[in-house]
Each structure stands twice: as structure tokens, then as C-alpha cells.
Amino acid sequence: xxxxxxxxxxxxxxxxxxxxxxxxxxxxxxxxxxxxxxxxxxxxxxxxxxxxxxxxxxxxxxxxxxxxxxxxxxxxxxxxxxxxxxxxxxxxxxxxxxxxxxxxxxxxxxxxxxxxxxxxxxxxxxxxxxxxxxxxxxxxxxxxxxxxxxxxxxxxxxxxxxxxxxxxxxxxxxxxxxxxxxxxxxxxxxxxxxxxxxxxxxxxxxxxxxxxxxxxxxxxxxxxxxxxxxxxxxxxxxxxxxxxxxxxxxxxxxxxxxxxxxxxxxxxxxxxxxxxxxxxxxxxxxxxxxxxxxxxxxxxxxxxxxxxxxxxxxxxxxxxxxxxxxxxxxxxxxx
Numbered sequence: 001x002x003x004x005x006x007x008x009x010x011x012x013x014x015x016x017x018x019x020x021x022x023x024x025x026x027x028x029x030x031x032x033x034x035x036x037x038x039x040x041x042x043x044x045x046x047x048x049x050x051x052x053x054x055x056x057x058x059x060x061x062x063x064x065x066x067x068x069x070x071x072x073x074x075x076x077x078x079x080x081x082x083x084x085x086x087x088x089x090x091x092x093x094x095x096x097x098x099x100x101x102x103x104x105x106x107x108x109x110x111x112x113x114x115x116x117x118x119x120x121x122x123x124x125x126x127x128x129x130x131x132x133x134x135x136x137x138x139x140x141x142x143x144x145x146x147x148x149x150x151x152x153x154x155x156x157x158x159x160x161x162x163x164x165x166x167x168x169x170x171x172x173x174x175x176x177x178x179x180x181x182x183x184x185x186x187x188x189x190x191x192x193x194x195x196x197x198x199x200x201x202x203x204x205x206x207x208x209x210x211x212x213x214x215x216x217x218x219x220x221x222x223x224x225x226x227x228x229x230x231x232x233x234x235x236x237x238x239x240x241x242x243x244x245x246x247x248x249x250x251x252x253x254x255x256x257x258x259x260x261x262x263x264x265x266x267x268x269x270x271x272x273x274x275x276x277x278x279x280x281x282x283x284x285x286x287x288x289x290x291x292x293x294x295x296x297x298x299x300x301x302x303x304x305x306x307x308x309x310x311x312x313x314x315x316x317x318x319x320x321x322x323x324x325x326x327x328x329x330x331x332x333x334x335x
Contacts, residue, residue, distance in 0.1 A: 012049070017045045027136075043132040059115070060117060061115055062091070063095055064087060064301060065111050065118070066079075067098075067120070067122070068080070068098055069122070070098060071098060072221065072248065073248060073277070075246065075276060075291060076122060078291075078293040079122060081293075082294045082296070083301070090301070092301070095114070111139070112133065116139065117304055118141060119142070119304075120144060120301070121141055121143045122144045126143055140304050140307035140308065142157055142303050147186075147189045147190050148188075148190060152315070156315070157296050159191075159292070159319050159321050160194075160320055161190075161191050161192075162198040162201075163198060163320070164198060164273065164289045164321040165197065165198025166199070166202045167198070167289070167323045168323060169243055170202045170205075172241045172271060173206045175269065177332050178332075179238075180203070180239060180243060181214040181215070181243065183232075183242065184215065184216070184245050185246065186218075186219050192220075195273065196215075221248065222249075222252050223252075225244065225250075226253075229255075233268075241271070241329070242268065242270050246273045246274050247275070247276050249272070250270055250286055253268075264328050265328050266330070269328060270287070271286075271288060272288035275288045275289065285326035285328065286326055287328045287329040289321050289322070291321060
């Protein structure tokens, strides 16, 4: 049926899925009173036949929705600021919603009711059923910094995390550091895995092996970063440098170092990731990887506008980063 010029109807989907038209309608409209197995079956049939249902009863609003898991000064605020500024320049409204685990379905239902031009998603993971819901309503969405592989027909914007991790670690190696610790992000985050891959490659390129005692699993949040920094600095053979996988973690490293009278960069070099406030205003200012949040927002909105116009040249965009060297890194003190 996918190759036919015949208009696909709800009844056609119902016949193929062997369910009632009412059940198909519930799936399309995101109703929760459908068994998960049935929902998955209907959504699969919809994808197979290329079915999408625009909101014919609602005018498309000249807005872009930004959906985040939580609001923290870990890049989320920087991206939100960039998107709102760009929206103002383009005469587009930008609506920001927080999608907690308990409220995601309500958030997406609200998005559908508003019928925006498109959605920008900064989430740990985009649930398949919510992606299918937006697709069925013909609302384009862009996943920012995806944590896992993105389906070929979806849209995504990310950065070259591997090269960023390699460059940050290489900078410390070039200064003469050999005991370089890493405080990572979540284990299931592709961004963290990429940065860790670059970190390992830089060490191996310098003829060093990764010391697992110097690698601490983080989660990109302050309290966890502080705990991991304390563990590293209290170890019998502490590192001379720490690569924190985001600036929020790097700030926590500063706190742990200050409490132990460890001077940055005299006793400890620190590199962060994101280049967000207050990186440039710390004492000393933080050496960090710059994420191009303005370009990320611009690329995401352009993907949405191109999708609306029906001519998308590139569905998955990977942007370069750059290391900003400031006062938090120096050659290690001779022991």
C-alpha cells in the first residue's frame, strides 16, 4: 500500500493491524487506554505504509517547541537562550517544556494541541511511542546530542565528541601531565562515550594505558561531580590533571580542590566541557571545550523549516568544537 497513490485511511490501518478504527484513532491521538502491544503493532503498520495525519482542525502555530528533561546549567540553559534569541530574530515563538519521566505523555499531548512548526528535543532518550505520535501528526522534530543511534529518517544535531575529548586530553599531555583523570557523564550517553573514546585515544597515542583508578563515572550533575572529585583528590596517588566531561562537574572539582588547599593550576590542572557561565569567570578561568550552542540551535531550527518546506539536504548534522585555553591548565609541578 505504501507504493500506491490511494490515500491511506484510518480504516485501512485498522484492517492491516486487525484492530478497530477506534483503536487506531486512540493511538494517533496519544490516548493511554491502549495496550502497549497493540499500540506498538498499530504504530508499526503506520510506519510501514507511510501514514501521517496532520492536525487539519488546528492552524499551525509559528512556534518551535523546546523539550528538555531538566533545567540545569549544563548546556540546557545555554541552548535555550540561543534558541529563544534566534526565534526572536526569525519572528518565531519558542516554548520551553520540561518532560519528567512522570509527565512526558502530557507534555507531548500539549505540544500536539499547540501544533507548532516543529520540536527540538534535548532529552536523555526519545520514547518510540512519542516519536510515532509526533510523526503521525506530521510535526518534525530534531534530537539534540542524541544518547543513542537515531533512525535514518529522523533529524539530529550533535557535536564531534570524540575529537573534543582527544583535543582536551592532548592539551594536558602536551603540558607534561601523565596522571590525567576523567570524570565522565552517564554510561548510556553517547556524548560521554565519545568524549571517553577521545580521552583513551589521546592517552594511547602518547604511549600510556588508561588507569581505571583515574576514571570516575559521573552524571553531568554537581553533587556527583563533587563526590568523584573528592575520591580522586583523596586517593594515595592523586592525578595532576582532571578532565571533567562538563563544566558543571569542573566547578565541583574547583570546590573539592579548594577544600583541600590544592591550588589550580599549580597543583592541579582542570579542563571542562561546554564553555558556559561561569567558566570564563572562575578564578582561574576554566580551560574548556566550547560547544557552539548558537550554531546547534540554528541548525535545529533550519532542519525544522526545511522539513516543513520539503527539502532537507542533511538529516543528521555533526558540528565541530574548539578548545578554549584559559588559566586552569599549566605544566605539572615537579615532585
